[in-house]
Amino acid sequence: MSKNFVDTRDSVARLWSLCDVLRDDGTSYHHYVTELTQLLFLKMAKEAGQEEALPKGQRWNDLTARTGVARYDFYQQLLLELGRAPNRRVRAIYSSARTALRQPRHLEQLVDGIDALDWFSAREDGLGNLYEGLLEKNATDIKSGxxxxxxxxxxxxxxxxxxxxxxxxxxxxxxxxxxxxxxxxxxxxxxxxxxxxxxxxxxxxxxxxxxxxxxxxxxxxxxxxxxxxxxxxxxxxxxxxxxxxxxxxxxxxxxxxxxxxxxxxxxxxxxxxxxxxxxxxxxxxxxxxxxxxxxxxxxxxxxxxxxxxxxxxxxxxxxxxxxxxxxxxxxxxxxxxxxxxxxxxxxxxxxxxxxxxxxxxxxxxxxxxxxxxxxxxxxxxxxxxxxxxxxxxxxxxxxxxxxxxxxxxxxxxxxxxxxxxxxxxxxxxxxxxxxxDIAWLKDGGQHDPEDMPDPEELSAEIEVELQSALRELQALTKLLTGAPEEDGEEAA
Structure with missing residues (x-):
């Protein structure tokens, strides 16, 4: 296992650990990653030397130069301005962006946590790997949904x-x-x-x-x-x-x-x-x-x-x-x-x-x-x-x-x-x-009870099966009654 991989994994864990703090602010896991994306783009643009895509006065150092309520107010306005940025890619990333944070101190914790990462190692391993690691952590943590x-x-x-x-x-x-x-x-x-x-x-x-x-x-x-x-x-x-x-x-x-x-x-x-x-x-x-x-x-x-x-x-x-x-x-x-x-x-x-x-x-x-x-x-x-x-x-x-x-x-x-x-x-x-749907092997596998689906998963599976059964029943009913297929069911 390479040192860079370990450093990236550690950085992802550090970012994800802040989520427990932000949950106290009513921030969902998905909104948390979106919030991190909005901040990480600014920081990574700086680290990658690509800040020319961002308007002057709307960059990472402009955010960190402020503290407390002033930083929070600036951040809210910053998101609005970047959503109208001349650069179309920046504009797409920040389109309709807004913060889900309610308290200035939680923005402070996020910004400080991002700044505290080992950015030298992150650059060496690739900033994309750090970000994709965060997406993977979000997806594999079952509480994030x-x-x-x-x-x-x-x-x-x-x-x-x-x-x-x-x-x-x-x-x-x-x-x-x-x-x-x-x-x-x-x-x-x-x-x-x-x-x-x-x-x-x-x-x-x-x-x-x-x-x-x-x-x-x-x-x-x-x-x-x-x-x-x-x-x-x-x-x-x-x-x-x-x-x-x-x-x-x-x-x-x-x-x-x-x-x-x-x-x-x-x-x-x-x-x-x-x-x-x-x-x-x-x-x-x-x-x-x-x-x-x-x-x-x-x-x-x-x-x-x-x-x-x-x-x-x-x-x-x-x-x-x-x-x-x-x-x-x-x-x-x-x-x-x-x-x-x-x-x-x-x-x-x-x-x-x-x-x-x-x-x-x-x-x-x-x-x-x-x-x-x-x-x-x-x-x-x-x-x-x-x-x-x-x-x-x-x-x-x-x-x-x-x-x-x-x-x-x-x-x-x-x-x-x-x-x-x-x-x-x-x-x-x-x-x-x-x-x-072809199966020929008899499934006698033993499943770990802790890895079995929870009730919500089972409910989702049942819903999919019922939807399929309902479509088949409707098709059979039409066949038995001789009713024509719905308009648009089959096009020439």
Whole structure:
């Protein structure tokens, strides 16, 4: 373990420890990280020598030059001014920003705590690593409830390594969260190009300004994502507000995104807020199931030969009606070559079972999937949680089975009914009505009681199952009564 890693971890722990103090001020965990982002951007701009993006008189030293009530009043005004800053990236980070702190002494504690960090070590290890460590701490602390915004880093890094994004490729995350997939893809490319030095000047500039596209629906989360990307060197279009757009990929915004060579994403679980249907008119099937709409966006948003790795809940694999039609279209348009059944406990905030679908967009629009390889990493596995951490080592057997070809074309061995990796032909899947919820191992695993889901997680899982059952019941009722599908249920 490197000294820099230890120093970064210690700095993250120091920042997070201030949260206990701020809770006394009524500050929630999510607001706490947002508050830290607003302050850390100022401090990191100073440490990185990039304060020219900030207006004069609105920088870190201007804040620390004041104390008490004067500092608190200045900070409130500072947030308003930065939300109107000439620099579009600064303006995007501070758009509608306001402090959740109620007492000047708590601002003092935050500012003093930030100043007391070992900033020399932080610069040596990379300011982005410090910030991403804070996001991870926020997500893995169950009391914060931020797990829905954060995909486990071992999973992200593994998916990126398998998909192998390359310089010059357009890389997209239509549900960007805090930007983890885009950051990991950029780090992957940097590590293989000597920090982009092996690229020409034009290619390197394109990589940091044009290669990455993300969309995030929640303004506070987009703020975190913009900060995360900037600290890792992802600048976004010149003169723009950054690589992560604020908006809804299930609206016209998503339809206008450029075709991507790589899509890596973990779309949010559940139905569209308010029960309405997404407003995309360019997709074949309309449904209130957000995951099915995201899946259509992804496979239709890939350029020919483009590849994707997508985290999706179990209901996408087995849901009838529109669900079956979407899966059939996916296997026609793309080579759905691999499906990974993930163990439980990775997304505690939702309490649902998840999978990763790996596919490549075909050069033609029919018959692209010849077989699907299914890896069961769920049966006879522990429920990952506080006492059983999920690591890259957990995924190593799957990585070895997947092989080195990003399109899933490496030689593979069907391990049979007693193994975890099996091959199912397109004909076999058709007989199952394209139901991909395939399990063959008897699950006799023992789970640590302390890592079992709490009542809120179980309630969330039940809610997802009930929503899926209700959609299936509605489809069956229409079939039995001969009623036409709802207007927009299926478009030509």
């Amino acid at each position: 931020a797990g829905q915004y954060f995909t486990p880093r071992p999973l992200i890094n593994t998916l990126v390594a398998l998909i192998q994004p390359q310089p010059g490729e357009r890389i997209q995350d239509p549900a960007a969260g805090t930007g983890g997939f885009l950051v990991a893809a950029h780090e992957h490319i940097k590590a293989r190009t000597r920090n982009l030095q092996d690229l020409g000047e034009k290619e390197a500039t394109w990589q940091v300004e044009q290669a990455y596209t993300g969309v995030e629906l929640v303004p506070e989360t987009q703020r975190l994502a913009l900060m995360n990307c900037l600290l890792h060197g992802i600048e976004g279009p010149r003169g723009g507000e950054g690589a992560i757009q604020l908006g809804d990929s299930l609206s016209g915004l998503g339809a206008g995104l450029p075709r991507a060579h790589v899509i890596l994403t973990n779309p949010p679980f559940g139905t569209k807020k308010g029960g309405g249907r997404p407003t995309r008119e360019d997709l074949t099937y309309s449904t209130s199931n957000k995951q099915l709409v995201f899946l259509q966006h992804i496979y239709r948003g890939l350029a020919p030969g483009g590849r994707a790795a997508v985290v999706l809940p179990d209901n996408v694999l087995f849901e009838d009606g529109v669900g079956q039609k979407v899966r059939t279209e996916l296997m026609d348009l793309c080579d759905l070559h691999t499906l990974l059944r993930l163990p439980t406990g990775l997304f505690y905030a939702q309490g649902v079972k998840t999978n990763v679908l790996f596919f490549t967009r075909g050069q033609k629009d029919t018959g692209n999937t010849q077989a699907v390889w299914v890896y069961d990493l769920r049966a006879n596995m522990p429920s990952f949680g506080k006492r059983t951490p999920f690591t890259s080592g957990t995924l190593k057997p799957f990585v070895d089975a997947y092989g080195t070809d990003p399109h899933g074309k490496s030689p593979r061995e069907d391990e049979g009914e007693s193994g975890r990796f099996r091959r199912f032909t397109r004909e076999e899947l058709a007989k199952r009505h394209d139901n991909l």
